[in-house]
Amino acid sequence: MDMVQLILAAAISGGTSLLFAVLGGILNEKAGVINLGTEGIMLIGAVISAIFYLQTENLFVTFLVMLVASGLLGLLHAFLCITIRANQIVSGLAVTLFGTGLSAYLGKSVAGVPIPVSIPKIELSLLDSIPFLSIFSELDIFIWMSIALSIILYLYMYKTSWGLHLKAVGDNPSTSDAMGISVTAFRYFHVVVGAMLMGVAGFYLIMVYSPNWIEGMTSGRGWIAIALIIFARWNPIYALFGAYFFGGLDSLGFRMQIYNFDIPSYFLKMIPYLATILVLMFSGWKNRHKPSIEPKSLGNPYFREQRF
């Protein structure tokens, strides 16, 4: 494989975890709830996966337990934002703080223990001989799941009536309520499912990307995912490419170290973070004259009987 293919392969494996988190975030925000707890939920997903896999050695059970744990954190966020109507930004920060602390607390016993896991791969030997597509010949099932998921979510959000209801709930909850859509149920459902996807992001990170638990191992990926939501303009297909772009940047620093560039590794590691800011500045500048496509009631709780 030549250099370009190596980078592409690295972009896909580095971007898949981000992709799950971005898709979860899109579901949250489309329903009108900002979830800044991504980082914390990813960490909990990762640590729960590590603990349960080391105990049971059963991938399926681990996956289910992880879904429950991250779903519970999502439920907590949903309860605070939707039922109690607390400030969504502070609630998300609290999820991240709590998740970071709790994951470090729970992960104390498994810190640094290598996880002997092999994720099943799908072999497409047909593609081996084709020059450019050969990188797709041996990807694990979660990569294919993430690609399928972005297509499914795209179809769901733009081509089904439920997806249109979702848009209505995020843009104008009182009108959707008058139409007979249950705003509360829609928001709860999408926040919890979104949080589960963030948990899957943590699961992928620890099961495939770097298989041993380190405190705070997401190192800002959750926040990059939140930035990617804006960059992808709330579109799951754009999210796919955005995630691979950042996945590539993530591994770029690592690669450049191997090729002996004369830059201290500390500066190479800054690349994804600085690129996030630059990319957002670019997309802000490019879309400066377009109307905002952010869900219009993003961040606002819905009061059915609001009189103030």
Added chain:
Amino acid sequence: MSQKSSYEHISVDLKVDNRKPRMVPYKFEYNPHKKGGWWVPLLSIFVALIICAVFILLNGMNPITIYTKMFQGAFGSSFGISETIVKAIPLLLCGLGVAIAYRIAIWNIGAEGQFLLGAIGATAVTIFLPDLPGALYIPLMLIMGIAAGAIWGLFTALPRTYFQVNELITSLMLNYVALLLLNYLVYEAWRDPAGFNFPGTPEFTPYQMLANIGGTRLHIGLVFALFAVAVLAFMLTKTRWGYELKLLGANSIAAKNAGIKMNKHILIVMMISGGLAGFAGAIEVSGVAGRLMYGISPGYGYTAIIVAWLAKLNPWAMIMTSLFIGGLIVGGYSVQSMGLPLSFSSMLQGAILFCLISGEMISGYRLKKIN
């Protein structure tokens, strides 16, 4: 009499709800003007302690013993109290910084990075100007720390004002950049050649250190922090600028129509916010650490968010909340020997924040009888 009956008539007409009549003739009604007062933070701390007690129990320990030990560690001895205050100083300054941004709904979560830049800025003076007259060091270091923090804050504000980039993301990304910069400096560029591979700069000379108070680790930075509280409280309540911020925080559209420039205020507020965190960083290196080193901040910038919210963004109340959270950190150290990881106190902080924001909203509900 007739008026009353006609009112009833209308209300029956409008009723499209054909569910069963409610069994309980009461309902909860929300009124944002009736939110609870000082007791909400206290109650939420109490509830958070109970939640975390469950996790301690799961870990097979007695929560009451742990909490008692934590309290004794933080407030039970003069050493504990001075340590708590030493931790409270940076928390107070960073908390003031983030609170002023939150007042106008600018979500600066970059206090951590601004703190680190402040520490780096102050240390740069000692590295690049080794032959200064002694008395000049402290003022210059503090000014450089404030300036470096303010510039780091500006890096968050400029993308926001000119490119509509969400400041939450920028400020957090810059935290990671600042941390990598710090690690580069302490591991490579500025590492003490005589330090046996310790990741830190050479130790400061006595001229480069803040004066201590009464033979403890407590230092004169406490006075600076309290002074900052007074100045900020005065500016927020007694000046035109403070009034404009209040207006922006209450209703940014109305403020815009009244001719208040949002962008100008974002730039100023983020510079002050970053400057205060940078001040904290400069005080921390020159008052406590005595050098720039790896892990100079145990997450002060993030913890400051809780300090600010517990105090409901009020500068004076932040003196109390920073002491409380400082005590939590010191108490966390003292139970580490009992097998409770250090992350326990950050988990407790997250739980406090949950209880606080939900408590604030719940306290706005009143039980009302349905007529």
